[in-house]
Amino acid sequence: MEILLADSLGFCMGVKRAVDLAYLARERSGGLPIVTLGPLIHNTQETERLAGDGISAVDPAQPPDSGMVLIRAHGVAPQAYEELRARGLKVFDGTCPYVHYSQRKALELKREGYEVVIVGDRNHPEIRGILGYIDDGAFVVKNEEEARLLPVLERVGVIAQTTLSPEKYAAVCDVLRDRAPEVKVCETICDATEENQAAVRDLAGAVDLVFVIGGRHSANSNKLVDAARSAGARAMLIETPEEIDPADLERVGRVGVSAGASTPDWMIARVVAELHEIAQRKDRANAEYTE
Ligand code: SF4
Incomplete structure (x- = not known):
């Protein structure tokens, strides 16, 4: 056979990178435990292995008071970095480079005067992180129906959640083109x-x-x-x-x-x-x- x-x-590149970074952080921690804000990966066996190696997840709303924190591949809002550092925590950034790109694009669109529309799940940590870069100044829609409910817009800049299907993104962008004279579409889907x-x-x-x-x-x-x-x-x-x-x-x-x-x-x-x-x-x- x-x-x-x-x-x-x-593993995709972003998750593999975050896990490798967790072990690097542990090497440099001098024995201190490493915590991640939420599970690094949704896999029971891997989560148990990480915990056995001193890398465990905590509730993002309740970070520890000392030690080292690893940011997950989904990224976080910039305010979260400040809060963690203000607590005296050492922060390792495992944000996936593709997510960093989306965060930069959202900021760039905002600065260029576009009304930002994000296509994805508003409760997903990646989207919450991106919103933090633009002070929550974006519409978030998950599908064509929600896009049709947006107010009439002028100059729209669109970004997608990295894991969105290209077909869904194209369909939502078509709806937006019917609703605004200018639509700038950013390619933020990861393959x-x-x-x-x-x-x-x-x-x-x-x-x-x-x-x-x-x-x-x-x-x-x-x-x-x-x-x-x-x-x-x-x-x-x-x-x-x-x-x-x-x-x-x-x-x-x-x-x-x-x-x-x-x-x-x-x-x-x-x-x-x-x-x-x-x-x-x-x-x-x-x-x-x-x-
Ligand atoms: S953006 Fe792509 S490579 Fe990065 S963590 Fe998400 S799925 Fe993985």
Whole structure:
């Protein structure tokens, strides 16, 4: 049985960078614990590993009084940095460079006199952080219907939540073009999600079964399963290698592996190692049968 990995899988660049930075902060902390404002990653096994290594999450509304704080990939409002430093905390900034770009774009649009429209979820930490850069001076809409409810505008500058689908962004921008004489659209969508999806679709065409590693409730992992299925493959979502049932691999010549954006490399490696073991057992059984 051959085991193929998707060309792009697992952590996106921004999350990987934030996790690496957490370990760097720990190295420099002289033994002090590191806290993140909210979980660094939505993956139970990775959160437990981080906590075991002294990197734990706290409620963003209740930062500690001392020690080191890591800002997550979603970023925060500039006021949050000031408050943390005013408490005497040492701050490491794990904001994803793509999110930094969106924050700068929002500020730039505001300074150029545009009315800023952000397309995304107003309760998402990334959007709350961006709003902090422009003193909450933006309209936030999550879809075309909400865009249609905006007042009549003159000069509109639009930015998107980094994980928005390009199709949805285009549709909302079309609505805005009907409502304002000038619309400046900023390309702030990150292609990390789309890269994993395109890679699992390619993989699906080359294998009999795809295992997607990810949390049961992870939207992007479930979308990878759907993408593999719509490309014609049998696909299953698993969280750990213990969930692999060898019976599912009985008539499988090639198995593919993909992973959601919250799945750490070490978990991917454990799944691949388990598949190699199953493959070797299958080979041994076949050899015995033919003897
Ligand atoms: S913007 Fe893209 S690369 Fe950055 S954290 Fe979000 S999904 Fe990851």
